[in-house]
Structures are given as C-alpha cells and as structure tokens.
Amino acid sequence: MIKNTQVLLAKRPRGEATDDCFEIRELEIPELADNQILIRVCWLSLDPYMRGRMNDVKSYADPLQIGDVITGESTGIVIKSTSADFSEGDPVAAHMGWQSHIVANADDPRLMKVDLNNGSLSAHLGVVGMPGRTAYFGLTEVGKPQPGETLVVAAASGAVGSAVGQIAKIKGLRAVGIAGGAEKCRYVKEELKFDACIDYKAGNLAAELAEACPDGIDIYFENVGGDVTKAVAPLLNPRARVPICGYVSNYNDEDITASETPFHILKSLDTVPEHRFFVVTEWRDRWVEATRQLGSWIGDGRLKYRESIGEGLENAPKYFRGMLKGKNFGKQLIKVADAD
Ligand SMILES: NC(=O)c1ccc[n+]([C@@H]2O[C@H](COP(=O)([O-])OP(=O)(O)OC[C@H]3O[C@@H](n4cnc5c(N)ncnc54)[C@H](OP(=O)(O)O)[C@@H]3O)[C@@H](O)[C@H]2O)c1
Incomplete structure (x- = not known):
C-alpha cells in the first residue's frame, strides 16, 4: 500500500x-x-x-x-x-x-x-512555470522595456534571472547579468547570449558593471539586494525602473524585519528610481498567455534553461x-x- x-x-x-x-x-x-x-x-x-x-x-x-x-x-x-x-x-x-x-x-x-x-x-x-512567469510579467509589466535600453539582472544563471535576461534580449535590450563564479558567468554569456556577465564574487563588481553598462542602467531587475544593489545604484539612469522581485541575499537574516532592503538603498538615492515590489500572482488571469509565450520561445530556441x-x-x-x-x-x- x-x-x-x-x-x-x-x-x-x-x-x-x-x-x-x-x-x-x-x-x-x-x-x-x-x-x-x-x-x-x-x-x-x-x-x-x-x-x-x-x-x-x-x-x-x-x-x-x-x-x-x-x-x-x-x-x-x-x-x-x-x-x-x-x-x-x-x-x-x-x-x-x-x-x-x-x-x-x-x-x-x-x-x-x-x-x-x-x-x-x-x-x-x-522556465514555463512560476519563475518563468515571474520573469515575463516582472520585466514586461513593471520593467516596461524599450529596445536599445540596458537591463541588469543578478542571480542571472538562476530560474528567474536567466529568463529575464533572455526575454530582454528578445525585446531588443542590452542584457547584463551578475552571477556567482566564473562558470555561471560563462554560461550566461556564451549559452544564454547575454551581452556581458559579471562575477560578483571576483571582488570588482562596481568597476566591471560600469564598464559593461557604458550608457548607464535603464532597468535593474532586483533579485538579490545587498551589495549588488549598492553597486548598481550609482549607474541607474534618471528614468530607470526597478521591478523588485526579491532580495535573496537577506532571506537567511536572523531578523529580516531589521535588514537593509533594496527599498532603503533606492530611497536614499538623490534621484529615486521608479520601483515597486511585485508578486507574480498579480497577473494570475494571464498565466496561460505567459506559459504559451514562454513555451513558444523555448520551441524556437530563443529561451534556454x-x-x-x-x-x-x-x-x-x-x-x-x-x-x-x-x-x-x-x-x-x-x-x-x-x-x-
Ligand atoms: N516576486 C515574485 O513573485 C517572485 C517569484 C519567484 C521568485 N522571486 C524571487 O526571484 C529571485 C530569484 O529566485 P529564483 O527562484 O530564480 O532562484 P535562483 O536564482 O534559481 O536561486 C537563487 C540564487 O540566488 C543567488 N544568491 C544567493 N545569495 C546571494 C547573494 N548574497 N548575492 C547575490 N546572489 C545571491 C545565487 O546565485 P549566484 O550563485 O549567482 O549568487 C542562487 O543561485 C529571488 O529573490 C526570489 O525570491 C520572486
């Protein structure tokens, strides 16, 4: 039995x-x-x-x-x-x-x-489930991407981040990833075809990010928070958008209610970018549309996972x-x- x-x-x-x-x-x-x-x-x-x-x-x-x-x-x-x-x-x-x-x-x-x-x-x-839908709606509805803009996303080899950067490429943006370690960065750049990927563990994030984003950052898709957000913040353009998807670097904090979140970091800037937290369930009535679109991008080889x-x-x-x-x-x- x-x-x-x-x-x-x-x-x-x-x-x-x-x-x-x-x-x-x-x-x-x-x-x-x-x-x-x-x-x-x-x-x-x-x-x-x-x-x-x-x-x-x-x-x-x-x-x-x-x-x-x-x-x-x-x-x-x-x-x-x-x-x-x-x-x-x-x-x-x-x-x-x-x-x-x-x-x-x-x-x-x-x-x-x-x-x-x-x-x-x-x-x-x-990729065609909850994380893929999160990437799809967070980027298109909150990030409002325009061709030619520069997007940055961290946890770029992960479930959400890998889809965000590839969808940004499909929409005609420059996509810059941030990931932990050389092998993840190689995968993001060479296999997922991001324009650049920076290893935040290599110790030179701010300078390498500035080099990879010569025209500044128009969309920062927030997955991690903490030091990564602090490195991104000075490069945000005046009309930048920051969809706040999560901030995984804080999740194991002993008291997350006392943590410094992306909201604290972004609100302290001289020019506060448009930003908001979103949950994928906001678009529950459009999940079928997203699943089909993501599935068709997988089918034609434009979305890898x-x-x-x-x-x-x-x-x-x-x-x-x-x-x-x-x-x-x-x-x-x-x-x-x-x-x-
Ligand atoms: N709002 C929503 O509706 C929604 C839905 C789904 C997911 N999310 C959020 O999306 C984010 C990504 O989730 P996921 O499912 O795609 O997970 P994932 O990226 O597949 O896995 C988590 C990744 O976080 C990175 N990470 C952990 N600690 C870090 C640190 N201190 N600094 C920088 N990166 C760190 C690691 O990648 P590296 O090895 O590259 O550091 C790890 O692989 C999370 O914040 C999650 O909460 C939100």
Whole structure:
C-alpha cells in the first residue's frame, strides 16, 4: 500500500534552515471522495520565497505554522480520479506543498492542468512555470522595456534571472547579468547570449558593471539586494525602473524585519528610481498567455534553461539550503518519482 511522505515545518529557523527545522512524516492515503484526484508527485520545486514563509512574519502571504506541510509547487501525474475533468495519466501542477502524493478536489484553485506542448513536467516548475512567469510579467509589466535600453539582472544563471535576461534580449535590450563564479558567468554569456556577465564574487563588481553598462542602467531587475544593489545604484539612469522581485541575499537574516532592503538603498538615492515590489500572482488571469509565450520561445530556441536536480524528498532541506547560497546552477528541483 503506497503512503504519502510529507515534509513539515518542525521549528522556525534562526538564520539558515537547519535539519531540525524539518520533520518527515508518512501518512495513509485516504480513499477518494467524489470529484477528487490522487497525484503522484514527480517533481518538487524549491524556491527562495519558502524561506520567508518559515518566519513568523506576515508578508504578502501568511507564514507557515509549526506542523504545516512546507509550502511549494510540484508537478506530477494523476494516478486515480473520480472527476470528469481529469483522467489517469494527466500531467498536473499543484501548489500543495512538499509531499509525495496529493489528494485534491478537482476544482481546487491550487491545481493546474499542464500542457506538455509548452515544456516538460519539470519545466512547468521553472522556465514555463512560476519563475518563468515571474520573469515575463516582472520585466514586461513593471520593467516596461524599450529596445536599445540596458537591463541588469543578478542571480542571472538562476530560474528567474536567466529568463529575464533572455526575454530582454528578445525585446531588443542590452542584457547584463551578475552571477556567482566564473562558470555561471560563462554560461550566461556564451549559452544564454547575454551581452556581458559579471562575477560578483571576483571582488570588482562596481568597476566591471560600469564598464559593461557604458550608457548607464535603464532597468535593474532586483533579485538579490545587498551589495549588488549598492553597486548598481550609482549607474541607474534618471528614468530607470526597478521591478523588485526579491532580495535573496537577506532571506537567511536572523531578523529580516531589521535588514537593509533594496527599498532603503533606492530611497536614499538623490534621484529615486521608479520601483515597486511585485508578486507574480498579480497577473494570475494571464498565466496561460505567459506559459504559451514562454513555451513558444523555448520551441524556437530563443529561451534556454538549465535545471539542478536533487533526488528524494528527504533531501529537499539540504538542496533548499544550498539554493539560498548559490549551490544550484539553474532551476533547483527535487526529483520525487518517475512519471511512468
Ligand atoms: N516576486 C515574485 O513573485 C517572485 C517569484 C519567484 C521568485 N522571486 C524571487 O526571484 C529571485 C530569484 O529566485 P529564483 O527562484 O530564480 O532562484 P535562483 O536564482 O534559481 O536561486 C537563487 C540564487 O540566488 C543567488 N544568491 C544567493 N545569495 C546571494 C547573494 N548574497 N548575492 C547575490 N546572489 C545571491 C545565487 O546565485 P549566484 O550563485 O549567482 O549568487 C542562487 O543561485 C529571488 O529573490 C526570489 O525570491 C520572486
């Protein structure tokens, strides 16, 4: 008899989320009621925002409570259905946490059908999933890109950043990436075709950024905050836009409410650039449009992506910690089970 393995929040982290912050439990899988499906999860997405949910701090979403299944999106296959809308074998995405099996009501808004014409099951958690949509809407709606402008994005080899720079190139901008280490920078420049990529760990970020952006910066897509934002700030042009997507360099701070955020840095400038925090759910009614557009760019070779794959739900905490320190190279996923 198959069981459901879940990963729960056992303790709130102070700083990094250590192993004792997580607890693994196994549960019987209940019989399906009418209009329900059972999903075998194949892929779990690990995303930086999950660290924020572990704090007892209200943000745009409620914090997790101790004993809750860790929040997260996964993709998998329907293995049982009592719903007319789903059949066995259907690929689906669900935002229902770190677990190996999911029983869901067929009309649960956290459930989405997956069209494999747009990308693989795993890609629906990355480049054609939430991170890809974040790049698409954050750049086009908040960044308002114009051909010929210069865009800078950090975490440039990561799930969101890699898509932001490539979409900027598609829209006719100069794209400059910032990433940790020579190999990530080589990938961003040579394979993703950004115009330049700077290794912020090499110790010369401000000077190299000025050299890579001779006409200043028109859009800074904010993913990381901290020293990177401070290096970008003096190069922002008078009408620059800064979509604030996240600031991962602060996520492991012991008290993030006391951290210096990009808002503090940007508001202290003589010319304050147009900036705002956005959440991808603002455009929920246009997700299908974005998924199709991203899928078609993958199809014609203009949008490339890379995945970092860890094996097994029990290893998710280790890979989650690693991602927040840049150990991932591309979208961080956990392979939970085979699709067949
Ligand atoms: N607002 C939204 O709706 C939304 C949705 C999705 C994601 N996000 C945000 O988008 C950002 C990127 O997320 P992602 O899923 O694409 O993750 P990711 O870039 O695939 O992984 C995180 C990356 O952050 C970089 N990093 C970690 N610490 C850093 C530091 N101190 N300074 C500079 N870079 C650092 C690392 O890359 P390097 O090795 O290159 O340093 C690491 O690989 C995050 O801030 C996340 O919260 C926001």
